Amino acid sequence: MVKRQKTESPAQTKKIASGIAKNILEGKLPPVVALEGELGAGKTTFLQGLAESLNIKEKILSPTFVIMKKFKIPEGPFSFFYHLDCYRVGNSEEVLGLGFREIIRGNNIVAIEWADKIKEILPQKTLKLKFDFLDRKTREIKYSSII
Ligand code: ADP
Ligand code: MG
Numbered sequence: 001m002v003k004r005q006k007t008e009s010p011a012q013t014k015k016i017a018s019g020i021a022k023n024i025l026e027g028k029l030p031p032v033v034a035l036e037g038e039l040g041a042g043k044t045t046f047l048q049g050l051a052e053s054l055n056i057k058e059k060i061l062s063p064t065f066v067i068m069k070k071f072k073i074p075e076g077p078f079s080f081f082y083h084l085d086c087y088r089v090g091n092s093e094e095v096l097g098l099g100f101r102e103i104i105r106g107n108n109i110v111a112i113e114w115a116d117k118i119k120e121i122l123p124q125k126t127l128k129l130k131f132d133f134l135d136r137k138t139r140e141i142k143y144s145s146i147i
Helices: 010-025 043-053 092-096 100-105 115-121
Strands: 002-007 032-036 068-072 080-085 108-113 127-135 138-145
Touching: 002 010, 010 043, 010 138, 032 043, 032 115, 043 080, 043 108, 043 127, 092 100, 092 115, 100 108, 100 115, 108 115
Parallel strands: 032 108, 032 127, 080 108
Antiparallel strands: 002 138, 068 080, 127 138
């Protein structure tokens, strides 16, 4: 399945994210989400929308010095939301060292920015989102998943 959606604002990007969150909660999309796209393409903005629709009150930021942040999901079928940003990651070993395999095996939603850096350790059932910068306010989000 490949879908593409244009968004004209951060709010619209968050709305697309909340639709995807709903599908993850209903088991229609996998809980591991890989985000690709250049700096400023909207990956973190998308994850702010995703976290909001999971009722996480803390603000999702671009974790500059930490690779991974963990948030409790207050209700529903999943326990934690993990936000990884692999921008500064050199290789997959670094992420494996954080317990990545246990995290994706657990009852968690896991979103990974710059996921192309750790391609070889992503599960087969990963929701892949690609963000393209069209102009100052416009982004295109392409997504595909095997489930
Ligand atoms: P990334 O995590 O991919 O580096 P961010 O989400 O941190 O990107 O930043 C995206 C920037 O682009 C923000 O400053 C946001 O306000 C701006 N922006 C403008 N239009 C959009 C849009 N349609 N969707 C998402 N972000 C947008
Ligand atoms: Mg980011």
